[in-house]
Amino acid sequence: MEFFIGHYNYWVVIILMMVGLYTVISRGNLVKKIIGLNIFQVSVFFLYISLGTVEGGAAPIIAEGVKVYSNPLPHVLILTAIVVGVATTALALALVVRIKETYGTIEEDEIHNLDHSL
Amino acid sequence: MIDVVVDIILLTFLATTSIAIMRINNLFAIVMLFGIFSLLSAGLFVVMDAPDVAFTEAAVGAGISTVLMLATLALVKRKKEPYYDEAPQTHTAWLPLIVVIVTGSALVYGTWDIPSFGSPDAPSQTHVARFYLENSMLDTGVPNTVTAVLASYRGFDTLGEVTVIFTAAVAVLLLIGGKRPKPALKAKDEEGQDEA
Amino acid sequence: MKPNLILHVIAKFIIPLILLFALYVQFHGDFGPGGGFQAGVIFSAAIILYSLVFGLENAEKIIPHHWLRILASLGVVIYAGVGIESLFLGGNYLDYTFLGSNQIAGQHLGILLVELGVGITVASAMLILFFAFAGRGRE
Numbered sequence: 001m002e003f004f005i006g007h008y009n010y011w012v013v014i015i016l017m018m019v020g021l022y023t024v025i026s027r028g029n030l031v032k033k034i035i036g037l038n039i040f041q042v043s044v045f046f047l048y049i050s051l052g053t054v055e056g057g058a059a060p061i062i063a064e065g066v067k068v069y070s071n072p073l074p075h076v077l078i079l080t081a082i083v084v085g086v087a088t089t090a091l092a093l094a095l096v097v098r099i100k101e102t103y104g105t106i107e108e109d110e111i112h113n114l115d116h117s118l
Numbered sequence: 119m120i121d122v123v124v125d126i127i128l129l130t131f132l133a134t135t136s137i138a139i140m141r142i143n144n145l146f147a148i149v150m151l152f153g154i155f156s157l158l159s160a161g162l163f164v165v166m167d168a169p170d171v172a173f174t175e176a177a178v179g180a181g182i183s184t185v186l187m188l189a190t191l192a193l194v195k196r197k198k199e200p201y202y203d204e205a206p207q208t209h210t211a212w213l214p215l216i217v218v219i220v221t222g223s224a225l226v227y228g229t230w231d232i233p234s235f236g237s238p239d240a241p242s243q244t245h246v247a248r249f250y251l252e253n254s255m256l257d258t259g260v261p262n263t264v265t266a267v268l269a270s271y272r273g274f275d276t277l278g279e280v281t282v283i284f285t286a287a288v289a290v291l292l293l294i295g296g297k298r299p300k301p302a303l304k305a306k307d308e309e310g311q312d313e314a
Numbered sequence: 315m316k317p318n319l320i321l322h323v324i325a326k327f328i329i330p331l332i333l334l335f336a337l338y339v340q341f342h343g344d345f346g347p348g349g350g351f352q353a354g355v356i357f358s359a360a361i362i363l364y365s366l367v368f369g370l371e372n373a374e375k376i377i378p379h380h381w382l383r384i385l386a387s388l389g390v391v392i393y394a395g396v397g398i399e400s401l402f403l404g405g406n407y408l409d410y411t412f413l414g415s416n417q418i419a420g421q422h423l424g425i426l427l428v429e430l431g432v433g434i435t436v437a438s439a440m441l442i443l444f445f446a447f448a449g450r451g452r453e
Contacts, residue, residue, distance in 0.1 A: 005122055006234025011226060012129040018222040019136045025218075026211035029204035031145055031190065035152055038183070039136050042159055045171070053166045054243060055236035060167075060263040061346065062255050068238070070167040071247040072263040076272060079264065080279040082174045083351045083436060086183045087286035090443040093190040094293040097450060100194040107205045169347035173339070177355040182440055185362055189447035259418035260344045260425060268349060269425040269432075273408040276428070277393050280435050284390050287439035291383075294450050 009050040016043035028108035030096045034089060041085050048074040121165050128162045145191055146202040153184040170264045318367075325367040332360035340433050344422070350429035354436025362444050370448055379445065382438045389435025396427045 016039055023036025052071035060072035096106055103111050135155045139148050156179025163172035195201040233240035254266040268276055340353035365373030396408065403412035410424020411417045 003234070005126070006237070007229050007232070008126055008129065009235045010229040010232055012133050014222055014225045014229070015133045016136050017225070018218045019133075019140050021221070022211075022214055022218045023140050026214040027204070028207075029145070031187070031194065032148065032204055035139060035148055035187075038152065039139065039155070042155070042179075045159070045175075046162070049163060049166050049168050049171060050235055051240070051242045052168070052247075053236050054238050057167055057236075057238075059169050059347070060251065062251070062261045062263060069251050069263070071243055072250055072267050073247055074242075075168045075171050075264045076267045078168075078171050079174050079268065079349075079351060080276060082171070082178050083355065084279055084282050084286075086178045086186070087283045087439065087443070089183055090186050090447075091286050091289050091293075093186060094290045094446070097190060097193045097294050097447070106194050109205070109208070170349065170352070173347055173352045174355065177352060177359060181359045182355060182362070182444070185366075186443060186447055189444070189451070193447070193450055257417070258421040258425065260421070262344055262346065262348075264347075265343050265349050265425065265429070269428045270410065270421055273397075273428060276432065277390075277397070277408070280390055280393055280432055283439045284386055284435055287386055287442040290443055290446050293446075295446050296449075 009046070013043050013047045013050065016040075016046065030099065030106045030108065031093075034092050034096070037092075038085070038089060041081075045078045045081065048078050125162065125165050128158055128165065132158050132162065143203050143206070144200075145204060149184060149187045149191060152187070153180050156180040156183070170262075321367050325363060329360050329364055332356060332363070336360065336437075340429065341426075343429055344425060350432030351436055353429075354433040355440060357433070357437040358440035358444070361441055365444075365448070370445070370452075374445070377441065379442075382442050382445070385438040386435055386442060389431045389433070389438065392431030392434065393428055396424055396431070400424070 020036045020038075020040030020043060023039065024033050027033060027036065052074035054068055054070050057068040057070040058066045060069045060075065062069075099111065100106050103114055105111060105114075132155065135151055135158065139151050139155065142148055142151065156175060159179065160172045160176035163169075163175055191202060196203075250263055250267055250271065254260065254263045254271075258266045258270050260266040260270075336353045336357035339348035339356060340350060343349035343353070361373060361377065364376070396410070396413075398407070400409050400412055401407055405412040408424075408428075410428075411420045413423045414420035
């Protein structure tokens with residue numbers, strides 16, 4: 001039971017990671033691929049924050065009478081990664097919009113057919 | 119104990135939501151579920167003692183990125199019903215499934231050696247983390263260690279991150295800023311495709 | 315779009331509060347959770363809410379596009395400028411110790427300025443992204 005509680009976080013991280021990976025490599029819709037990438041990204045965030053958590057720790061804001069804090073370094077890395085992540089997601093969505101305007105579709109198979117019929 | 123229970127329940131919700139996102143075909147529903155997914159993640163970050171990250175995830179994931187995805191859906195929807203459905207799968211994707219299961223099993227096998235969740239003597243807690251927590255108040259006088267590390271100790275890193283955001287904004291402006299062009303070639307292509 | 319009375323009243327009530335909260339998160343980030351990244355995103359969320367409820371044209375009147383582009387660059391310039399300023403004052407790049415009379419004061423000023431730069435860039439970059447996507451739908 002202790003082993004289960006101690007590793008449940010990591011197993012869910014792996015499930016999320018694999019769901020994201022599967023969505024990216026098996027679906028043809030470009031918007032859905034981007035959402036799969038986002039799920040993958042969030043799973044990496046969870047991996048980092050789980051590694052930084054300390055049992056019975058408080059948030060890393062120094063205060064009187066608190067002895068144990070969680071690790072601030074993963075928080076810093078992930079905090080910036082989230083905002084950078086939304087900026088890069090927006091860039092990917094912009095590319096999808098341009099693909100739709102040029103090809104008239106966002107399905108990978110149809111784009112492939114259009115490319116070969118020219 | 120109570121935070122372990124909340125942690126496990128939220129993680130289970132999260133895994134369920136992600137599988138629902140994978141299985142649903144309607145893109146509109148997927149984007150809404152992704153907003154819920156982000157909100158659940160923000161809750162989990164609070165449980166894992168990371169209020170700064172939770173703050174950001176709640177504002178960015180449940181707010182901005184959902185709005186951006188909805189705006190994209192409005193631009194890429196089909197001409198007629200069903201507007202938001204993705205094309206049906208022509209075949210079952212066995213190869214990706216095998217790849218994912220094999221990779222996932224290898225990763226789960228790897229977790230056997232990870233120190234258990236929250237253990238205070240894990241390698242990640244014993245090096246720089248202790249240094250930051252002990253010295254940040256003396257060095258910078260800022261109680262929030264996350265801010266001290268973000269802006270002072272790792273200031274050069276953050277400068278790079280800000281530049282990345284700036285560059286992404288410039289790139290999006292170059293791609294889809296301004297009005298939509300109406301070339302004749304594009305109109306012809308779409309007609310041909312509708313007939314086919 | 316047909317105006318919706320409930321949305322208009324609630325939005326008018328809640329937008330100033332969101333902006334105020336963003337400023338609180340920005341300048342209280344040293345002592346509580348918060349900082350430039352969060353504040354920028356919350357600030358832009360308030361303006362995005364405004365443009366969703368009152369229409370894109372009205373939002374563009376509040377913050378014209380060329381301002382947004384200048385502000386997005388200004389944030390990065392503030393950040394890099396603090397680094398160069400500390401070079402001139404005799405420290406390393408982005409070493410805030412020499413900005414104030416003693417180390418603590420210098421670090422405080424440096425962190426405040428740097429977070430301000432981050433906040434300005436993030437807020438205007440998010441608004442640029444939103445306006446680019448929303449403006450694309452118009453013919």
